[in-house]
Amino acid sequence: MTGQTIVLAADVPFPPTVEDFYLPSIAPWGGHDVWFTKVTLLLWLSVAILILYFLLSYRKPQLVPTKKQWLAESIYGFVRNNIAVEMIGREGVRFAPYLTTLFCFIFMMNLWGIIPFAQISPNAHIAFPIILAVISWVMFIYLGFRKHGAGYIKHALVPPAPWFILPILVPIEFFSNFIVRPFSLAVRLFANMFAGHMLLLVFTLGGFAMINANALLTPVSILSWVMTIALTFLDFAVIALQAYVFTVLTASYIQGSVSEEAH
Amino acid sequence: MVAISYLIGGMVVWGGIGWLVDQWLGTEGIGMGIGAVIGGAAGVYLVVRRLGA
Numbered sequence: 146m147t148g149q150t151i152v153l154a155a156d157v158p159f160p161p162t163v164e165d166f167y168l169p170s171i172a173p174w175g176g177h178d179v180w181f182t183k184v185t186l187l188l189w190l191s192v193a194i195l196i197l198y199f200l201l202s203y204r205k206p207q208l209v210p211t212k213k214q215w216l217a218e219s220i221y222g223f224v225r226n227n228i229a230v231e232m233i234g235r236e237g238v239r240f241a242p243y244l245t246t247l248f249c250f251i252f253m254m255n256l257w258g259i260i261p262f263a264q265i266s267p268n269a270h271i272a273f274p275i276i277l278a279v280i281s282w283v284m285f286i287y288l289g290f291r292k293h294g295a296g297y298i299k300h301a302l303v304p305p306a307p308w309f310i311l312p313i314l315v316p317i318e319f320f321s322n323f324i325v326r327p328f329s330l331a332v333r334l335f336a337n338m339f340a341g342h343m344l345l346l347v348f349t350l351g352g353f354a355m356i357n358a359n360a361l362l363t364p365v366s367i368l369s370w371v372m373t374i375a376l377t378f379l380d381f382a383v384i385a386l387q388a389y390v391f392t393v394l395t396a397s398y399i400q401g402s403v404s405e406e407a408h
Numbered sequence: 409m410v411a412i413s414y415l416i417g418g419m420v421v422w423g424g425i426g427w428l429v430d431q432w433l434g435t436e437g438i439g440m441g442i443g444a445v446i447g448g449a450a451g452v453y454l455v456v457r458r459l460g461a
Contacts, residue, residue: 304457313422313450321410321417329413394409 278331289402418451
């Protein structure tokens, strides 16, 4: 038996379930109950890679930038000019470092979803997007109170409208500004990463399932694997887009908090 | 995004309040229906105020 046929004959579990997202521990001494899984490792790797990359590329900056320095500066320049300043205005520059960190971190974390052997994004576990969304949430509320004092409550909750419909509108404002915002930030990122991983699993495992069921289905299996490759490219677009969307929305919430006029 | 969150928010908030009224008065769904309609209308109004003319 060649290696290939062993793989083909292997009993592949299909369809994939949510259980596939709960990876076993990679610590050699533990089963499922040791917390150190691939997801943990990927999180640490993301942080380490980002710190190292930006430290190394900004060490000894050149007037004519090297390639590494050029890329790092381009990323920062992109977030500063096209997200921070674009959304918040001139004073947005002071939020550019946080927004760049956020963008790079989410992008790196998402990117693991299509990197061979990693093949899962930590953001496919909702805990990670929740923490990021809570940071954005606390941040725009804090900035609002620092800018407007107690007047922030009025600034955020009272829309420009005649007084007699305000009792109807204020609860809606409260709901959509303080409850829907963090919820939708977290769920959007999580669901995109979860669905991306699930899709790739379905098409990869589905190919094996079909070829195991009937040898006549081999062409369909191959089509399924080709689809996996195509979907990997689609997933890359989603990865970049979701990192961008999360950052832009955070910037737009900050803008709503620090702007002078009632938005 | 803003528009969707206002529209859904309006219906959820006032539909929810209407549901609470239903529970209180023992009516079945009348309060929630009225609430959702009012909430939807208020949501449309907010979207127009925020995004429209």
